[in-house]
Amino acid sequence: MGEQKRLIALGFEGSANKIAVGAVTLDGSILSNPRHTYITPPGQGFLPRETAQHHLQHVLPLVKLALKEAQITPDDIDCLCYTKGPGMGAPLQVSAVVVRILSQIWKKPVVGVNHCVAHIEMGRIVTGADxxxxxxxxxxxxxxxxxxxxxxxxxxxxxxxxxxxxxxxxxxxxxxxxxxxxxxxxxxxxxxxxxxxxxxxxxxxxxxxxxxxxxxxxxxxxxxxxxxxxxxxxxxxxxxxxxxxxxxxxxxxxxxxxxxxxxxxxxxxxxxxxxxxxxxxxxxxxxxxxxxxxDRYCIDNGAMIAYTGLLEYAHGTTTPLEETTFTQRFRTDDVLAIWRGRESSKVNGLEV
Missing domain, CATH: 3.30.420.40 (ATPase, nucleotide binding domain)
Incomplete structure (x- = not known):
């Protein structure tokens, strides 16, 4: 048998004031993880429409940078992952639309990811917490x-x-x-x-x-x-x-x-x-x-979306193109964590 191909995902995060794109392999190796933050003047918060305009402006340069830093081409990518929610509607829409377009140009499957679960899985792989x-x-x-x-x-x-x-x-x-x-x-x-x-x-x-x-x-x-x-x-x-x-x-x-x-x-x-x-x-x-x-990993980033989407993809889950929508309300416990499924049938290391 030849060497098994490593799975690579490109992840897009844009649920709040950061737009980020990251490339990751299934073992958690982070190939690239650039992001850009929308910063408002002191005393002001960030509004959905202006934040979305910021994301639109920076998303394609970030895609190019992520591919360049990871030293990969679109042909190397197995799936495209994006934040489906929760988050602010207009900013979420940017990465959903970009991923939909790239999926059709590059002919790659898409995986919609829960933002909260992505934070957890990124934390687990980076720290080794079981x-x-x-x-x-x-x-x-x-x-x-x-x-x-x-x-x-x-x-x-x-x-x-x-x-x-x-x-x-x-x-x-x-x-x-x-x-x-x-x-x-x-x-x-x-x-x-x-x-x-x-x-x-x-x-x-x-x-x-x-x-x-x-x-x-x-x-x-x-x-x-x-x-x-x-x-x-x-x-x-x-x-x-x-x-x-x-x-x-x-x-x-x-x-x-x-x-x-x-x-x-x-x-x-x-x-x-x-x-x-x-x-x-x-x-x-x-x-x-x-x-x-x-701050590389606890703050919103593309790698966490790529890694969590890749876990789902490796277990046979993809999001049909007509379902690549976004939602401002997406509960953490709405997600069936199939990549951790076997653990639930073990008590003290014994199968039950």
Missing amino acids: DPVVLYVSGGNTQVIAYSEGRYRIFGETIDIAVGNCLDRFARVLKLSNDPSPGYNIEQLAKKGEKFIELPYVVKGMDVSFSGILSYIEATAEEKLKNNECTPADLCYSLQEVLFAMLVEITERAMAHCDKKDVLIVGGVGCNERLQDMMRIMCSERGGRLYATD
Whole structure:
């Protein structure tokens, strides 16, 4: 027998303010992973239409760059993968349309990928985490997830806004730069904070709520900064401590419920070193380990979409062209994780 051909996927991510294209092999080797971020002026968020225009402008140069860095041609590609959802409608549409066109030009099958599951699978392959409880924290999502019986089950989540959205919106109040991201700039400012400001702490069973905390700190900021009672750094420090303590609490509760010792943090907020430190302390106290990645992989990227789509493709799944749509609502537990199917029939290593 000759050497088996390695499977290669090209993945497209464009669910929020980043457009990204990545090339990956089935063993998780990342051949290329370029991306471009739409950055708005301080004090402003990113709107769907303008974000989509940014993605349209940069997607084809990124395709060329991804192929060049990976040293591959379209002939080498086995499948094209794209983010089907969740995310913002107009930005999602860009990669869906581009993939549809390339699929017909290059005559390649397409795989629609769940953005949240892609973050998890990227985290698992990069860190080597086997079966952790996953804390998925980003600008649009906050979920505590664990794999059980063929699906990634959601054990707790935000009931209103995501933790990253809460941080981003407070960064706007302080007029912090959006370059490289508002959350990163809050993190740097928080390191200089000295005074802890009391804030609401809102955990409801396995779920969390952030909108009330945001309203409270917005009002507090206006009053206390005007009277010189605290600094912007104090407010950033206090906000991080409270939000992250809430996340550690619900993650630990899920660990106890699922009888798992390890935690994997994924998503853009997962880059935050203070969140990682707090989670690492909790994990070590329970005799477990924390797995986390740096900004190459925790922030939205094309490689995570390519890798997860390739797992599905290798197990016989493709998306018919007429179904290569996108959806702003796509639950993590809607996906049947067929590539992990066998694990569900094992208990303590024994077939059941």
